[in-house]
Amino acid sequence: xxxPVEYKEVRKWVRVSKKEDVYDYSEFITEILTKFxxxxxxxxxxxxxxxxxxxxxxxxxxxxSSQVSFVVSTEESxxxxxxxxxxxxxxxxxxxxxxxxxxxxxxxxxxxxxxxxSDGTRRKMVNILVADMVEGNGRIPPVNVRISYALGIITLxxxxxxxxxxxxxxxxxxxxxxxxxxxxRLKTVQRNSASERxxxxxxxxxxxxxxxxxxxxxxxxxSGDECKEAMSLMNHSADKxxxxxxxxATFKHRQKLVHDPEKTSVILDLFPRFLDTNGLVAxxxxxxxxxxxxxxxxxxxxxxxxxxxxADCKTIPSNSHVDDLLTLALQESDHGWHSDLACILLLLxxxxxxxxxxxxxxxxxxxAEDRLVKFMRVGMSMVTFLEKSGSAQxxxxxxxxxxxxxxxxxxxxxxxxxxxxxxxxVAAFDELFKAHFVFAVSYEEALNNFFTFIQTxxxxxxxxxxxxxxxxxxxxxxxLRRDL
Numbered sequence: 001x002x003x004p005v006e007y008k009e010v011r012k013w014v015r016v017s018k019k020e021d022v023y024d025y026s027e028f029i030t031e032i033l034t035k036f037x038x039x040x041x042x043x044x045x046x047x048x049x050x051x052x053x054x055x056x057x058x059x060x061x062x063x064x065s066s067q068v069s070f071v072v073s074t075e076e077s078x079x080x081x082x083x084x085x086x087x088x089x090x091x092x093x094x095x096x097x098x099x100x101x102x103x104x105x106x107x108x109x110x111x112x113x114x115x116x117x118s119d120g121t122r123r124k125m126v127n128i129l130v131a132d133m134v135e136g137n138g139r140i141p142p143v144n145v146r147i148s149y150a151l152g153i154i155t156l157x158x159x160x161x162x163x164x165x166x167x168x169x170x171x172x173x174x175x176x177x178x179x180x181x182x183x184x185r186l187k188t189v190q191r192n193s194a195s196e197r198x199x200x201x202x203x204x205x206x207x208x209x210x211x212x213x214x215x216x217x218x219x220x221x222x223s224g225d226e227c228k229e230a231m232s233l234m235n236h237s238a239d240k241x242x243x244x245x246x247x248x249a250t251f252k253h254r255q256k257l258v259h260d261p262e263k264t265s266v267i268l269d270l271f272p273r274f275l276d277t278n279g280l281v282a283x284x285x286x287x288x289x290x291x292x293x294x295x296x297x298x299x300x301x302x303x304x305x306x307x308x309x310x311a312d313c314k315t316i317p318s319n320s321h322v323d324d325l326l327t328l329a330l331q332e333s334d335h336g337w338h339s340d341l342a343c344i345l346l347l348l349x350x351x352x353x354x355x356x357x358x359x360x361x362x363x364x365x366x367x368a369e370d371r372l373v374k375f376m377r378v379g380m381s382m383v384t385f386l387e388k389s390g391s392a393q394x395x396x397x398x399x400x401x402x403x404x405x406x407x408x409x410x411x412x413x414x415x416x417x418x419x420x421x422x423x424x425x426v427a428a429f430d431e432l433f434k435a436h437f438v439f440a441v442s443y444e445e446a447l448n449n450f451f452t453f454i455q456t457x458x459x460x461x462x463x464x465x466x467x468x469x470x471x472x473x474x475x476x477x478x479x480l481r482r483d484l
Contacts, residue, residue: 001015001016001018001023001063002014002015002016003016003063003068003069003070004069004070005032005035005069005070005071005072006069006070006071006072007032007036007071007072007073009088010036012035012036014028014031014032014035015031016028016031016063017031022060023059023060023063023064025056025059025060026056028059029044029046032044032046032072036072044072044073045072045073046070046071046072047070047071047072047073048062048068048069048070048071048096048232052225052228052229052232053225054070058229061233062229062233071089071092088155090148090149090151090152090155091152091155091156092152093148093149093152094129094149094152094153094155094156095156096232097128097129097132098125098128098129099236100232100235100236100272101128101131101235101269101272102272102275102276103124103128104128106121106124107121107124107125111157111159115159116159116160117157117160122181125153126172126181126182126185127185127269128269129149129153129182130182130185130186130189130266131266131269131270132269133145133146133149133182133186134186134189134262134263134266135263135266135269135270138262139189139190139261139262139263140186140190141186143175146173146175146182146183146186147169147173147175149172149173149182150169150170150172150173150180150182151167151169153169153172154168154169154172189265189266207461207462207465207466207467208436208442208443208452208455208462208466209436209437209439209440209441209442209443210259210440210441210442211462212259213288215252215255216287216288216290218248218251218252218287219248219249220249221249221250221251221252221253222249222250222253223252223253227249227250227253230246230249230250231246231250231270231271233246234246234247234273235272235273240277243273243277243280244277244279244280244283247271247273247280247283247284248283248287250271251284251287254267254271254284255288255440257270258438258439258440259440264439264440265414267439268413268414268416268418274418275416275417275418275419276419277419278419278420278421279421281411281418281420281431281434281435281438282294282421282431282434284434284438285434285437285438288437288438289437289459289461293459293460293461294434296458296459296460297426297429297430297433297454297458297459298426298427298430300458301340301426301458302340302426305347305458305479306329306340306343308479308482309329309343309346309347309350309479310326310329310330310343310346311482312350312475312478312479312482313325313326313329313346313349313350314326316349316350321366322346322349324336325337325342325343325345325346325349326342326346328342329342329343329346332404333404334402334404335402335403335404336403336404337403337404337425338403338404338406338425340424340425340426341373341398341425341426341429344372344373344425344426344429345369345372345373347450347453348365348368348369348372348447348450349365350475351449351450351453351471351472351475352364352365352368352449353365353367353368353445353446353447353449354449354469354471363446367446368446368447368450371393371395371444371446371447372395372396372444372447372450373395373396373397373398374389374395374396374397374398374412375397375398375399375400375403376397376398376399377399377400377401377402378399378400378401378407382417385397386412386415386416386417387415389412389415390415393441393442393443393444393447394411394412394413394432394435394436394439394441394444395411395412395432395444396409396410396411396412396428396429396432397409397410397411397412397417398425398428406425408420409422409423409425409428409431411431411432411435413435413439413441418435420432433451433454433455433459436451437461449469449471449472452466452467452468452469452472453468453472453475453476456468456472456476457472457476457479457480
């Protein structure tokens with residue numbers, strides 16, 4: 001196997017030898033010394049293209065799992081290398097950040113095809129890079145870091161350079177005025193984080209998705225450079241087993257991030273495998289609460305709650321919409337939702353939205369349905385659909401030919417689609433609920449009673465701690481005591 005290696009701005013292909021199906025680190029170092037004409041006594045400092053040290057214990061796994069390139073420096077040359085290659089390394093950091101995230105490859109494809117970027121693609125690039133910047137430097141990165149990213153962009157994509165400005169990168173970041181695309185995106189992230197902090201500090205709902213929980217024992221957990229290496233590895237790996245194992249090993253780190261107001265708004269940018277690998281939401285939820293709690297909804301809903309909800313809804317004031325849902329819940333039809341999803345929506349009519357505060361006027365249960373589940377016909381553009389939906393709180397997106405013939409389910413969070421592993425409406429809703437806890441996202445205000453009932457009554461989470469409205473308690477008693 002050949003990999004590119006750079007030393008003093010000279011790039012060469014170097015062979016990586018195998019011994020008993022393991023890539024040999026020491027042989028690779030010897031090959032580097034030979035290729036660049038260095039003495040055998042020379043001490044070599046090996047880093048990957050993003051500047052992370054590569055040690056012998058991680059070398060084999062890194063080479064096997066991703067397409068890597070290396071940068072080499074020696075004790076006597078490291079200073080020169082850093083000075084000469086600073087702009088190049090900045091470009092490499094941009095390159096690695098973009099390639100590690102979904103949609104990053106499309107940025108390169110568009111640039112190579114058109115020698116530029118459309119507005120939408122440029123926004124995608126800026127979002128990815130700001131997430132990468134925040135991950136490494138916090139919610140308020142130093143000015144020199146912002147400049148470094150801006151310089152890296154125009155070094156990697158020279159046609160994006162502004163020839164009329166002093167440095168060529170001021171439209172991405174201008175240190176004089178604090179403006180530019182990177183600066184504006186950072187302000188949005190900071191504003192969202194501040195909003196999250198304010199919401200969390202004033203919320204009267206305890207014992208919900210945003211509650212800090214004692215981390216359970218869940219196997220070896222990585223931190224520091226080991227955690228960063230694992231995140232880089234799984235973002236490049238095509239092996240689902242590797243992705244799941246590394247996600248499990250970085251679980252505690254991820255939980256710290258989702259409860260950190262400075263990082264929570266970019267969590268899907270930091271862990272993009274949520275967007276292309278199903279089963280990860282369920283895995284994190286199970287690590288939080290255990291197998292038994294994780295399986296409660298699927299075990300209880302069909303036999304206990306579904307028939308009791310249908311029976312109770314027959315007693316509430318009738319209207320055409322509730323009658324239609326009852327019909328669908330009792331018998332499959334060519335029109336309308338599947339029976340199980342119709343029954344979930346009936347529960348929403350037993351626990352309708354209540355107005356809370358001046359910002360939210362009261363809406364009907366029928367209007368609230370659209371904040372819980374949406375339908376998209378096969379063939380429509382997902383990007384266009386999500387841009388029009390505009391909802392930030394998690395909801396279930398059902399994609400199919402018609403409402404009772406769904407091909408795929410997605411949990412939508414911050415206008416990004418997290419694929420559900422489930423192939424049934426009940427299992428997909430189970431994943432939607434779990435996403436609130438995995439990403440520490442509060443319930444949609446209009447659905448608070450509905451989700452609190454699911455949380456405490458079905459899953460049995462935070463019973464006695466979560467704030468339950470009188471209506472939630474009333475329905476809880478009615479359903480649990482109802483005899484069929």
